[in-house]
Amino acid sequence: MAVIEILGRDERTERQFRLGHLLTVALIVVGLLYGLNLRDGAIFATQPYNNVRAGISMDYPVAWLLDTDGDYVVRLRDMRRIGYKTTIQITLAPAGGSASNRNILDVVNISRPLRLNSYDVQAIEPYTMPDGTAATRMTYTFVDDEPNKFLQTVPVVVIGWDVLVRRGEQALIVTFRSDANTFDADLVFFERLLSSLEF
Amino acid sequence: MSQYTSAKLITPPREEESIYPYRRVWRSLTIELGVLFALTVLIYGAVGIAGFGVPRPLSGGLNIALALTPAALWGIFSLWAERRVPEGRRHLLGIAVISALTANAIAIPVLDWLQPAQWLTFTGVFDRILGYAFTVGIIQIGLQYLVVRFITWPDAYRIREDAIAFTTASAVGYITVLNLYAVWVDAPNADVVALRVFTNTSLALLAAVVLAYGLAELRFQPKLYYTLPLTLLIAAVLIGVGITFRTNFSSGGFVLGVGGTRPLFGLGFSAGLVFAGMLSMLFLFNVSERQSREAREGRGE
Structure with a gap:
């Protein structure tokens, strides 16, 4: 059976949350730019x-x-x-x-x-x-x-x-x-x- | 003379059954994918193999019904089931609807402009995987992540499985719109639509479960904050692998004369990939859950 966790979040946890989301959004942006670069490379090579x-x-x-x-x-x-x-x-x-x-x-x-x-x-x-x-x-x-x-x-x-x-x-x-x-x-x-x- | 009487049997006191208060998302996922797979095989067998012809006036309606099937299955086995448990999850319908709207407003126009199939067709397998991963994959999983993150984070997460419920809701909304769009643009036969709907949906659900692992880890193990971007990357690459190999398996081989396509290979590949992927994710979720429990017990909580 799963255990329910009810936790108060301290500042450190909040910082880790923010860092995780920030890295994820950055990865999406970099990934899209890389995709565009791949496209340009394939089409305009x-x-x-x-x-x-x-x-x-x-x-x-x-x-x-x-x-x-x-x-x-x-x-x-x-x-x-x-x-x-x-x-x-x-x-x-x-x-x-x-x-x-x-x-x-x-x-x-x-x-x-x-x-x-x-x-x-x-x-x-x-x-x-x-x-x-x-x-x-x-x-x-x-x-x-x-x-x-x-x-x-x-x-x-x-x-x-x-x-x-x-x-x-x-x-x-x-x-x-x-x-x-x-x-x-x-x-x-x-x-x-x-x-x-x-x- | 002694008299022996039979011993009285005392019924042991009944232990109070602990009621699991949440919907079991793995069970819902299994049922949805199983029913979808069975329907796909049935329709492919009837139309593609047995040659059962769908009357032309009904063809369009049947195609749309097939494209809506994953949403209907999700509605029955996930959304409706959520209302029958004591602690149902909220926001699921909202996530699905907003994901569908973002797919229509952002993903379809961008993918129409990018046209990955056109420029990736003539590249090697590795380039194709990367190409699909960083166009179709990153857009799909990125939009789903943003929708789920802004609607649910962080208070809607009570257990790890909540993340699966949210991301799969998003995946169903997103992929339903893409399936409808594909049916609208191409208008192929029902057997082709059934195969396409299954392969698209199963891949989207698998990628969603991978993303869910990252969200759950960030929520319950925030020290491992890099897990979320890592799982998002894996989910995008998984979509790239799925599209590339599905296309490769489905294409006709080199044969003398007219080479037909091999749709059953594509279906088999998609089913195998999703089965193996889901089992792996179930294992990872269980390991994380056990580690959390042991850590709590170690702290005496």
């Missing part, structure tokens, strides 16, 4: 990428698939995504002395409607890179549809950004594309990559 030929270096998300076999310098995709795979792509384009940023983007806009469904340019506006370099940003949308009709997937609306930066006679186009529903949440990956980008 990066590894370096260097391309000596193109003169580009940057840090990209660890779990993203890196692909260099295309008409781009590098393409990074988050293959864990269900539906449209969030993509960051870097392309180099020639930029003659008299060609404006708008001219270069117009060339891009000629070929894209052939490859992307319902391609629509939303805006072209000035943009400032994280290091203060002036750039131009083009915002566009398109519809991504699964080519295999047997999979019966619902088409996805994708929002894209092209950030164009001039480097001598070359233009660097950094493209970011993501499902419209997750665009804002995914933007942090793009911004972190731009912060680490050197060219």
Whole structure:
């Protein structure tokens, strides 16, 4: 049988109570901060990428698939995504002395409607890179549809950004594309990559 | 000639039975978990194995009823039972309701933002345990601790088992809301809901009992004040271990062709973990109680 303890509490006991609760609350706070740190480490962990030929270096998300076999310098995709795979792509384009940023983007806009469904340019506006370099940003949308009709997937609306930066006679186009529903949440990956980008 | 008469039998005086004035929380816990486990096996057997189909219009209602089952069992075997003993515990319903409200107001929005399942899926087992422990686990057990601490501390604790009654009330309120949320968001089949409700509830109750040990130790052995944070940490890690291995056991193995999931492995793991964990905690509570009694006897109290 359990024994009932009826005790008067002295100051020492009260101090021990307070200490126990204080340590517990501190542990909860530290534990939560550690959890957030683990989350940031898992989501935003990066590894370096260097391309000596193109003169580009940057840090990209660890779990993203890196692909260099295309008409781009590098393409990074988050293959864990269900539906449209969030993509960051870097392309180099020639930029003659008299060609404006708008001219270069117009060339891009000629070929894209052939490859992307319902391609629509939303805006072209000035943009400032994280290091203060002036750039131009083009915002566009398109519809991504699964080519295999047997999979019966619902088409996805994708929002894209092209950030164009001039480097001598070359233009660097950094493209970011993501499902419209997750665009804002995914933007942090793009911004972190731009912060680490050197060219 | 002598006459012998049979000896008169004298009935020994009856010792007055000492009435235990409190509800026996271990018995309530055992009954609640046992009934929940039996219901889970029954529903899984009927729907998942025998293929008994639940009519679509009834499916939503059945899922909600399943999510509310732990609360109903707790209401019958704990809350109602508390009113039938001479020294019933107070505040239990208040703890359960406030825990449910905090789960809805704090835990669900924070967990929705953290999305631990998304970023932990591709990490190793150890990272996953830590990840779940310091997100899902620390939020769950931390909120329960805060609710119980501010409502009951310190005067509501008369015996060590009071701590179990309070923390399990909090766990039931908290996990009921999470179960309802899961049913609301996913709307899976009844057999999946039954398994999920059992695994969530049993793990939450085990973690609550671990936390209760820390609270009881601080209340009755305040010299060991570090026991409470230590048990809170263990409870959080236990939740991390439970979620990680339950998911691992439930996932389909590598098979040729279509690999199905193995929900019975997950159920078996959860039941085994809770059984072993509860036995260990019962042992620890008994040891602490005995040590306190011996210490009192040693002091001549």
